[in-house]
Amino acid sequence: xxxxxxxxxxxxxxxxxxxxxxxxxxxxxxxxxxxxxxADQLREDRVRVACAGxxxxxxxxxxxxxxxxxxxxxxxxxx
Amino acid sequence: xxxxxxxxxxxxxxxxxxxxxxxxxxxxxxxxxxxxxxADQLREDRVRVACAGxxxxxxxxxxxxxxxxxxxxxxxxxx
Amino acid sequence: MxxxxxxxETFVPGPALTDFTRANPDSGGVASFTGLVxxxxxxxxxxxxxxxxxxxxxxxxxAERAQLRFDLDGVxxxxxxxxxxxxxxxxxxxxxxxHRRDAIQAVDFLMDHLKSVAWFWKRERRSDGWxxxxxxxxxxxxxxxxx
Amino acid sequence: MxxxxxxxETFVPGPALTDFTRANPDSGGVASFTGLVxxxxxxxxxxxxxxxxxxxxxxxxxAERAQLRFDLDGVxxxxxxxxxxxxxxxxxxxxxxxHRRDAIQAVDFLMDHLKSVAWFWKRERRSDGWxxxxxxxxxxxxxxxxx
Numbered sequence: 001x002x003x004x005x006x007x008x009x010x011x012x013x014x015x016x017x018x019x020x021x022x023x024x025x026x027x028x029x030x031x032x033x034x035x036x037x038x039a040d041q042l043r044e045d046r047v048r049v050a051c052a053g054x055x056x057x058x059x060x061x062x063x064x065x066x067x068x069x070x071x072x073x074x075x076x077x078x079x
Numbered sequence: 080x081x082x083x084x085x086x087x088x089x090x091x092x093x094x095x096x097x098x099x100x101x102x103x104x105x106x107x108x109x110x111x112x113x114x115x116x117x118a119d120q121l122r123e124d125r126v127r128v129a130c131a132g133x134x135x136x137x138x139x140x141x142x143x144x145x146x147x148x149x150x151x152x153x154x155x156x157x158x
Numbered sequence: 159m160x161x162x163x164x165x166x167e168t169f170v171p172g173p174a175l176t177d178f179t180r181a182n183p184d185s186g187g188v189a190s191f192t193g194l195v196x197x198x199x200x201x202x203x204x205x206x207x208x209x210x211x212x213x214x215x216x217x218x219x220x221a222e223r224a225q226l227r228f229d230l231d232g233v234x235x236x237x238x239x240x241x242x243x244x245x246x247x248x249x250x251x252x253x254x255x256x257h258r259r260d261a262i263q264a265v266d267f268l269m270d271h272l273k274s275v276a277w278f279w280k281r282e283r284r285s286d287g288w289x290x291x292x293x294x295x296x297x298x299x300x301x302x303x304x305x
Numbered sequence: 306m307x308x309x310x311x312x313x314e315t316f317v318p319g320p321a322l323t324d325f326t327r328a329n330p331d332s333g334g335v336a337s338f339t340g341l342v343x344x345x346x347x348x349x350x351x352x353x354x355x356x357x358x359x360x361x362x363x364x365x366x367x368a369e370r371a372q373l374r375f376d377l378d379g380v381x382x383x384x385x386x387x388x389x390x391x392x393x394x395x396x397x398x399x400x401x402x403x404h405r406r407d408a409i410q411a412v413d414f415l416m417d418h419l420k421s422v423a424w425f426w427k428r429e430r431r432s433d434g435w436x437x438x439x440x441x442x443x444x445x446x447x448x449x450x451x452x
Contacts (some may be wrong), residue, residue: 007209008279009290046293053211071209076273077280078294086356087426088437125440132358150356155420156427157441171326171335176319179339183392186343188318189336191409192326196333245330262338262413269405 002064004030005071006038010047014038023066030062030070041074048073081143083109084150085117089126093117102145109141109149120153127152159232160225162217164208166240171250174236182232182254189261190252191269197244203283204242208276216275224253224268228260235268237276270300306379307372309364311355313387318397321383329379329401336408337399338416344391350430351389355423363422367415375411377402382415384423417447 002025006014014034021033031039041047042059049059050071056062064070081104085093093113100112110118120126121138128138129150135141143149159181171192179188195204221233234252242248249272253264280291306328318339326335342351368380381399389395396419400411427438 005209007277008207009281012290050209050212055212069211071211073209073212073277074279075293076276076278077291078273084356086424087354088428091437129356129359134359148358150358152356152359152424153426154440155423155425156438157420170323172319172321172323174319175322175337175339176317179318179341184344186341188339188341189412190322191337191405192322192335193405194326194333194335196403197331256343258338258340258416262409262416265336266409269409 001066003069004033005069007071008074008077010038010041010072010074013041023064023068025062025064025068025070027060027062042072046075080145082148083112084148086150087153087156089117089120089151089153092120102143102147104141104143104147104149106139106141121151125154160218160221161232161234161236162214162221163236164210164214164217165236165238168242168246169236169238169250171247174234174250175252178232178234178252178254184256185231185254185261186256187258187261188252188254189258189265190250191265192247193249193269195242195244195246195248200284201244201282202285204244204248204280205283205288206239206242206248206278206280208239208278213276213278216277217272220268220271220275223271224264227267228253228255228264229257230255230260230264233264233268235272237272237278239278267304270304274301307365307368308379308381308383309361309368310383311357311361311364312383312385315389315393316383316385316397318394321381321397322399325379325381325399325401331403332378332401332408333403334405334408335399335401336405336412337397338412339394340396340416342389342391342393342395346429347431348391348429349432351391351395351427352430352435353386353389353395353425353427355386355425360423360425363424364419367418367422370418371400371411371415374414375400375402375407376404377407377411380411380415382419384419384425386425414451417451421448 001020011017080099090096232254236250251268253261255261379401383397398415400408402408
């Protein structure tokens with residue numbers, strides 16, 4: 001399984017802070033597993049994706065293996 | 080009388096931190112009343128003069144009255 | 159020395175700065191910045207969440223970058239996570255250096271970069287409930303100063 | 306608020322900053338700089354003399370200039386006079402502001418101007434006796450940054 005974390009405001013949109021999805025998990029499988037509003041957010045450039053503790057330079061290349069943690073990172077708060 | 084204060088390193092050169100001179104006191108009278116090394120220092124642009132609590136824009140125009148305090152101000156220390 | 163911490167509990171900047179100064183006895187000066195939860199606007203509580211696997215290492219790397227860029231004897235970066243009330247400190251950054259300019263510039267540099275390297279999200283609680291704080295355009299301008 | 310002091314006795318910056326922060330509860334941040342008597346070079350004692358009729362008013366005016374130039378809630382300028390040992394604080398400057406940049410820049414500004422407006426002379430005691438510290442050219446370059 002892959003643990004997917006919705007950080008910051010994404011957790012409100014996704015309706016959960018964390019979900020478990022089957023491994024392996026690629027970008028299309030991730031988009032298919034979340035609700036429409038969340039998928040729209042994830043497609044935006046300003047949302048970054050980390051897998052196994054590293055921020056991906058190209059999130060479309062996501063390829064999470066069994067036991068990996070995937071973190072969905074919206075822009076951080078100002079102020 | 081006019082109280083004349085030698086501040087900072089000037090006190091070492093003058094051999095005193097403070098002297099009393101007759102009023103009124105102008106620039107030439109001041110130079111005549113101090114030792115040669117001190118007079119040389121006082122002539123340098125970087126030594127400023129305050130009279131009655133105010134720094135003079137032109138120290139040559141010094142004109143201290145009875146009871147005034149004249150402060151001779153060498154450049155401040157760095158660091 | 160380098161002192162980087164993510165703190166789940168409240169802290170007091172004064173004693174932290176006293177200790178930091180004592181830990182850098184050869185420095186001529188210590189500069190600091192303390193960020194506080196600003197009172198007003200009806201905010202009752204601020205909650206700060208982060209993504210630990212990225213935040214801790216990013217803060218360490220940032221402190222190291224400041225040490226490489228400026229001539230520092232020591233650097234301190236403390237950041238709160240969790241729930242805070244108005245007036246409470248969120249962040250304390252300090253730099254000890256032989257020369258004043260290095261210390262002050264390092265603090266400026268650390269504060270400008272902290273938000274871009276660490277992943278922090280904030281939400282505020284008012285009488286009508288919780289609301290997330292939006293990203294801010296000024297942050298990019300702050301970073302451009304150092305390029 | 307404005308807190309300007311010439312201190313004949315030693316002080317501890319940490320608690321002073323805690324009090325200053327409490328006195329400015331509406332600020333988002335507090336920046337500070339502490340200058341210390343640098344150890345080393347065989348210096349056993351530092352003595353700082355000043356000319357009181359000029360120093361006190363000049364320090365007040367400088368603090369006021371910082372408040373006019375930057376958007377500050379409060380400013381603190383404490384300076385020691387008299388005899389100090391290595392490691393002891395000489396100067397503490399702090400600024401409280403709604404915005405971080407104002408606080409940090411005000412501290413930088415105050416430190417750059419303090420020596421030019423206040424008349425301080427320093428001498429150091431080593432094993433071979435007292436020696437006056439010379440003026441420094443860098444001070445003029447520091448001031449030119451703000452013109």
